[in-house]
Amino acid sequence: MAEKRRVQFIVNGDKAEVYCSPRESLLEALRDHLYLTGTKEGCNNGNCGACTVQLNDRIVDSCLVLAVECEGDEVLTVEGLAGENGLHPVQQAFLEHAALQCGVCTPGFLVASKALLDANPNPTEHELRYFLAGNLCRCTGYDKIVHAVMAAAQTIQENE
Amino acid sequence: MKDIEYAAPRSLDEAAAILNERGSRARPLAGGTDIIVQVREGCRDIDILVDVKKIPELSAVQFNRDEGLTLGAAVPCYQIYNNAEVAQAYPGLIDAAILIGAAQIQGRASFGGNLCNASPAADTICPLIVHSAVCSIYGPDGSRAVPVEEFCSAPGQTVLKQGEFLVSIALPPPKPSAAGRYLRFIPRNEMDIAVAGAAAYVELENGMIGSARVALAAVAPTPLFVAEIGERLAGQDITDETLREAGEIARAAARPIDDMRGTVEHRKELCAVLTRRALKGAIERAQENA
Numbered sequence: 001m002a003e004k005r006r007v008q009f010i011v012n013g014d015k016a017e018v019y020c021s022p023r024e025s026l027l028e029a030l031r032d033h034l035y036l037t038g039t040k041e042g043c044n045n046g047n048c049g050a051c052t053v054q055l056n057d058r059i060v061d062s063c064l065v066l067a068v069e070c071e072g073d074e075v076l077t078v079e080g081l082a083g084e085n086g087l088h089p090v091q092q093a094f095l096e097h098a099a100l101q102c103g104v105c106t107p108g109f110l111v112a113s114k115a116l117l118d119a120n121p122n123p124t125e126h127e128l129r130y131f132l133a134g135n136l137c138r139c140t141g142y143d144k145i146v147h148a149v150m151a152a153a154q155t156i157q158e159n160e
Numbered sequence: 161m162k163d164i165e166y167a168a169p170r171s172l173d174e175a176a177a178i179l180n181e182r183g184s185r186a187r188p189l190a191g192g193t194d195i196i197v198q199v200r201e202g203c204r205d206i207d208i209l210v211d212v213k214k215i216p217e218l219s220a221v222q223f224n225r226d227e228g229l230t231l232g233a234a235v236p237c238y239q240i241y242n243n244a245e246v247a248q249a250y251p252g253l254i255d256a257a258i259l260i261g262a263a264q265i266q267g268r269a270s271f272g273g274n275l276c277n278a279s280p281a282a283d284t285i286c287p288l289i290v291h292s293a294v295c296s297i298y299g300p301d302g303s304r305a306v307p308v309e310e311f312c313s314a315p316g317q318t319v320l321k322q323g324e325f326l327v328s329i330a331l332p333p334p335k336p337s338a339a340g341r342y343l344r345f346i347p348r349n350e351m352d353i354a355v356a357g358a359a360a361y362v363e364l365e366n367g368m369i370g371s372a373r374v375a376l377a378a379v380a381p382t383p384l385f386v387a388e389i390g391e392r393l394a395g396q397d398i399t400d401e402t403l404r405e406a407g408e409i410a411r412a413a414a415r416p417i418d419d420m421r422g423t424v425e426h427r428k429e430l431c432a433v434l435t436r437r438a439l440k441g442a443i444e445r446a447q448e449n450a
């Protein structure tokens with residue numbers, strides 16, 4: 001077996017360390033070593049976006065990143081979205097707009113939506129749908145998700 | 161995933177030594193959006209992934225208007241389209257960078273990786289070809305340069321020899337009255353693989369076409385550079401008839417296959433239409449850039 005490696009990185013603002021095989025993905029490190037099971041495995045080949053996390057300054061599919069690549073990196077998962085004052089506006093909007101059914105795609109949508117609104121606080125519906133094309137949902141038909149993210153954008157702007 | 165080893169060399173020589181020693185059992189790892197899936201699904205049998213992102217030359221974007229662009233082979237798409245100077249100078253590259261997968265894939269996938277994966281349907285290779293980009297290769301015998309149109313040798317195959325790897329891709333400086341455009345056809349709006357694609361680059365002279373380059377995606381075993389279109393267009397007026405003729409040359413040059421994404425007939429038709437439109441788009445950008 002390939003030699004295991006110790007990987008130190010920052011997860012949701014806290015120092016974290018995993019001892020893992022080179023073949024283990026960031027997704028597996030988060031779920032199986034750090035027990036952060038909010039991030040979901042969907043297709044495990046980069047199509048569905050369920051495993052979306054923020055890695056440093058951009059979002060990635062964590063199934064397509066090896067944990068050993070992440071030494072020194074900063075990772076944000078769905079567990080890190082809520083702050084001291086409660087849920088992130090995107091999370092709150094998903095609840096209020098019933099933007100989830102089975103919930104497997106939801107953590108990925110939340111992380112991707114937050115990344116979108118960080119970069120583009122006032123997206124058009126077209127921009128929003130285009131940006132979220134890497135996240136698949138087989139329950140909602142997307143409209144409720146789109147409405148929720150549009151509402152979250154408005155809430156964030158009103159709060160500023 | 162099968163058990164694999166991982167190495168993260170910090171220099172070109174260190175990477176060349178590992179790749180040379182392990183030969184076909186080793187494969188460079190850039191963004192991983194192809195190679196990790198291939199290893200996980202058993203499509204590519206290797207023992208070690210060599211992460212090249214810690215080598216400075218492979219992660220650098222160097223641009224100035226006099227010397228052009230040197231794009232490290234492992235630079236992910238998002239760093240290219242978020243670089244305002246590069247985006248302004250080479251809009252034809254950005255056309256490809258923004259349509260590979262979605263944001264998550266663009267956060268990792270690199271032009272260099274797309275090139276080394278050598279898919280005939282790769283979206284970045286044709287835009288690189290029409291911009292006259294040149295690959296910088298490093299290996300046990302030192303460096304060599306290969307034009308992008310000569311880099312892919314067959315589906316999934318490149319001219320890289322044992323121990324060699326792609327370091328960077330160099331593009332000539334942007335010129336006034338010149339621009340590129342890449343278009344691909346897919347049956348949906350995003351997140352798909354090209355049925356066919358066309359890249360065009362045009363330099364205008366006195367309101368006429370000074371020179372042009374066109375390359376076609378997903379219609380041959382490798383991305384296809386159609387030199388004949390440039391020969392036909394040089395010195396011509398910009399007319400609908402000229403562009404139509406260019407499209408017909410593309411239709412004749414394409415050597416596609418029937419598969420689940422399209423038929424030979426459909427792909428040839430797409431080559432004619434996309435070539436015309438890509439040339440038109442490049443000309444419009446070049447005129448704005450005058």
